[in-house]
Amino acid sequence: MTIVRLPLLNERAMFSHSLLFSYPAEITHQEAVTGGVLGTALGDAWGLPFEGLSRRRTQRWMGLGPLRHRLWFGMGLCSDDTEHTCLLAQALLAARLRSRPNTTPEGMVKLFRTDLTARLRWWLLGLPAGIGWATLRALWRHWALCLFPHVEGVASAGNGPAMRSALLGVCAGHDLSLLRDLVRASTRITHTDLRTEHGALAVALAAHLVAQALRQVVMWRGCANWVVVWRCRGLVQIVSQ
Numbered sequence: 001m002t003i004v005r006l007p008l009l010n011e012r013a014m015f016s017h018s019l020l021f022s023y024p025a026e027i028t029h030q031e032a033v034t035g036g037v038l039g040t041a042l043g044d045a046w047g048l049p050f051e052g053l054s055r056r057r058t059q060r061w062m063g064l065g066p067l068r069h070r071l072w073f074g075m076g077l078c079s080d081d082t083e084h085t086c087l088l089a090q091a092l093l094a095a096r097l098r099s100r101p102n103t104t105p106e107g108m109v110k111l112f113r114t115d116l117t118a119r120l121r122w123w124l125l126g127l128p129a130g131i132g133w134a135t136l137r138a139l140w141r142h143w144a145l146c147l148f149p150h151v152e153g154v155a156s157a158g159n160g161p162a163m164r165s166a167l168l169g170v171c172a173g174h175d176l177s178l179l180r181d182l183v184r185a186s187t188r189i190t191h192t193d194l195r196t197e198h199g200a201l202a203v204a205l206a207a208h209l210v211a212q213a214l215r216q217v218v219m220w221r222g223c224a225n226w227v228v229v230w231r232c233r234g235l236v237q238i239v240s241q
Contacts, residue, residue: 032211033089036170040085040163045069045076051130079130084164087123088186091116092171105178113185117142117151120189134158138190153190161187165200166207173208 049071050058061070069076095111103111124131124139134156145151165183172179183204187197 032170033167035211036167036207037082037085037089040166041078041082044078044081044163045071048077048079051079080128080132080135081163083123083128084120084160085167087119088116088164088167091119092167105175105181109178109181109185112182113189116186117189121146132158132160135160135190142189152188152192155193156191157193157195158191159196159199160190161196161200162203165204169204169206169208170211173205173211179204179208 046067046069050061053061068074071077091112094115095108098111098115099108120139121142124136124143134154135158138153138156141154142151161183165186168179168182168186172182180201183201184197187200191197
């Protein structure tokens with residue numbers, strides 16, 4: 001369980017592309033993306049010791065003290081949550097670098113999905129610890145059918161896609177249609193259950209609004225009304241609270 005280092009390849013191109021990266025002046029592109037990756041890594045390290053525990057056991061273990069690393073003598077460790085986030089960031093960057101000036105949003109999503117699928121397949125060969133059962137089956141399926149295009153994952157409502165979707169909200173939250181397509185592409189590589197897709201979208205929307213430092217209820221209501229067709233309006237409302 002190691003952190004995949006995100007290479008700073010052509011950083012200016014990565015943070016200036018109007019299709020995937022567009023943010024107001026209050027926060028720079030680099031700060032938004034860096035915060036998305038580091039925030040995921042920190043939350044991953046804090047939460048890893050409690051994975052699989054009930055709410056009651058978690059509350060008893062944490063007590064009323066401040067958040068801190070509890071995995072091993074005050075130290076933390078990042079898991080596949082952080083690794084997938086870094087792989088997703090690399091796929092977004094690769095899609096940008098391989099695109100042309102006339103590339104459509106649909107073409108960008110296709111480039112992103114193809115690159116992320118390849119990265120996840122090779123990631124599996126590293127025998128990652130703690131990989132989810134659905135993700136494992138889905139990536140083996142991609143290896144077995146690697147010669148066939150448009151292979152999707154398995155029917156599972158796991159949280160794998162949600163753990164890597166925050167960065168999508170940071171990068172593409174300014175365009176809800178593009179965000180929806182990117183979340184769907186990322187999700188269906190490993191999971192096909194709509195509940196997983198809805199959860200990943202809710203996380204991405206939350207990350208988008210946090211990155212912009214927006215707290216207006218009207219914005220949340222707008223998002224909730226937009227995602228009603230995704231049947232995840234309740235998730236967005238929970239996040240807004």
